[in-house]
Amino acid sequence: MTRVTDAAPRPTRRGARTLESIRQRALGHARVTDALRREAHAVGRAARAARHGPGRERDLVVQSLKAAAAALLAWLVGSVWLGDPMALMASWVALILVQATVYSSLVQAAQQFGAICAGTVLASAALAVTGSTVGALALSIPLLMLLANWRRFGDQGVFGATTALFTLATGAAGASAVGHRVGQAALGAVIGVAVNALILPPIHLRDVRENLAALAREAGDLLHAVAADLRETECNAQSAAGWSSASARLERRLEALRSARGWSRESLRLTAGPLRGLRRPPAPAPPEEEDERWSRVTGHIRALTRTLAVAADEDRTPLPPDGPALRAYARLLELIGDVCHTESRRLLGAGGDTCPGVRTEAAMLGLHQELQDLLRDHAGQGAARATVLGTLLLQAENVWSETVPAERRR
Template identity: 65%
Template sequence: MTGTKETGVAVGDAAGPGRLRRTADSVRREAQAVGRAARAAWRGPGRERDLAVQSLKAAGAALLAWLVAREWLEDPMALMAPWVALVLVQATVYSSLVQAGRQFAAICVGALVASGAQAITGDTTGALALSIPVLVLLSNWPRFGDQGIYAATTAVFTIATGTVSAVAVGHRLGQAALGAVIGIAVNALVLPPVHLRDVRENLAGLARETGDLLSTIAADLRDGEWDSQTAADWLAAAGRLQRRLDSLESARGWSRESLRLTSGLLRTLYRAPTVALPSEQEDERFGRVTGHVTALTRTLSVATDENRTPAAPDHTVLSRYGELLELIGNTCRAEADRLEQAGAASEAEPDERAEAEMRELHERLQRALREDAARQGPARTAVLGTLVLQAENLWAELLPEPRTDDTGPSE
């Protein structure tokens, strides 16, 4: 028994410093993340500054609602107005209006149900027991969205303060309406949130990450030392491209919503120029590029599986194919540079030398494809043919015929 206790103490002593180190490391990482966010917000426009501005706007709206209700209207219970104003400074003006309608409806329901429960029971505890379960269940109604819980919290405030008369209920609803008006007005008139930057950043990031992945594949193919694990890493990277594409779709949705109800004069109050966004056709184009890259990595993954019939082409052919992928990857990175130039009206001049090299490599691969078909049979030819097809698809998307201006109108 003694030995067990000593062992337990020793283990505890050893684990204690380890936990402390992990806790200290976690705190340090969080502090560093906060510091990076603060520096980014200070340096210039970006997500961090947007978050800081929205937070300060919400705090300012709450303070203004408190001053109006408490100091100007001399309301001794000026709670509802700043509370509603605080939560209605949303990420877009449109969502502020939608949330205002939902929240006001929830508050009305909560106040009316609480007053009815108080009138029936004549007791604070009984009124809470009667109304809260119903309201918490009702808060899950989809029409309320994520504002349904305010029905239950409003009931708690109403019953706890003992204000159940018609005048008191009307007073609380008026306070909620006042807070909603102030919150929406602050959000719409003070640096109205317009989310345009994320679209360009995500689109440029998708193009750059695609180029980096193609360059990685090209280097591995030229070195000749790639296996099933390498192919699995390529597939995982292609999956990350798909997640970036999902982020781009989400950013595009936020951009559309943030431009609703903020046209004209309101948009001129925005903290940064609302430069033209890349066309939504760019999203579709790089969506197709992502699909082609994913198909390419899957083909290479199949070629590494010894249990499958198709076999990879020889190293010389794959080395040429890697050179072609490297040139296509460079084109992707050039596209990323173009997209990062906010407001650029036209794409960069095409690299004629790179295009000539790609055409030459493509012709050599086509010859190798024909030679493989005659010499090594259809199994090895199938892999090379599929790889060449995916490269041609990428080439067609990234080096199309000369296009007109591909940037949309200033939104």
């Protein structure tokens, strides 16, 4: 008798592999679609920001259009007005030399011009010696690639080798060809630098202000996050990991601020006086003392989160403060975080009162006194708890004194 069963047949091994392959392809397509969607949203946000008002996005649009205009102008001068059928070199150099600052345009113009001259001369000399294009390539390209590593050429040294390739590929070698290419490179360099310097010269002052305000805002966010964790979950390893990650992001923002300050200094070189009058300059950047102040704030916050992380580690000797002390400390950090957000708005020119109110000062003094009393209680429980609470209190005082200097307190 045949046994009848209603169980579904099991899929074969080949069928399972096919289903898994289909599933993997579907996941891959979903990831690609999601990535494209995110890129489209990012492009849309950048376009809206550029249309909305001054900012980094609009600066990029202006710089890109200036580079295109420099290339077009070099082509018109070389091809149309001078009648040169090979005006590519001038357009190429002009396009590349519209840099983020006028100073960098001049420096790179000198470096690139030197590299192009070296490439043209060596390629022509190699062709004259070897008598063949292949031999000239074999002789000149290795030398030019070694020369590209010379620090005097910066990152423009590779243009010597590319110029040699272009020269040998077109067969235009010899004294007249060398002079022709050098002249085209000089024409493109002059046009590129002139366009960058005379048409809306780039002055990077806004980036300093934005990065400084973002640093203050993110410092306040981190202090609020630490306060919320201390109020809800007290000290544990998971919260400590989150604090350490946020502190690392704060360090990266500080590095971005230092980079923006460097670009700001460089953008003001060679753009003073009449050149700056060619455009409405942005608001002056905050003084460099602000960078140093918020660098100290970042250092104190990093030390604060590190102390909390050590106290949360069960394998370490220091013990975290008890519940009432952590809750009082959380309220203290929250007040300091509020002041950091106020400083962020001040740096962006949002207006409003820039110093803490009387109630905030009174709350700070009250919490400080409460924590001092709790510190005396912890000292009676042992050195481990008192050490951690005393260190945390000192670091909070450091952050407060740097965030609101004494001369700006009521």
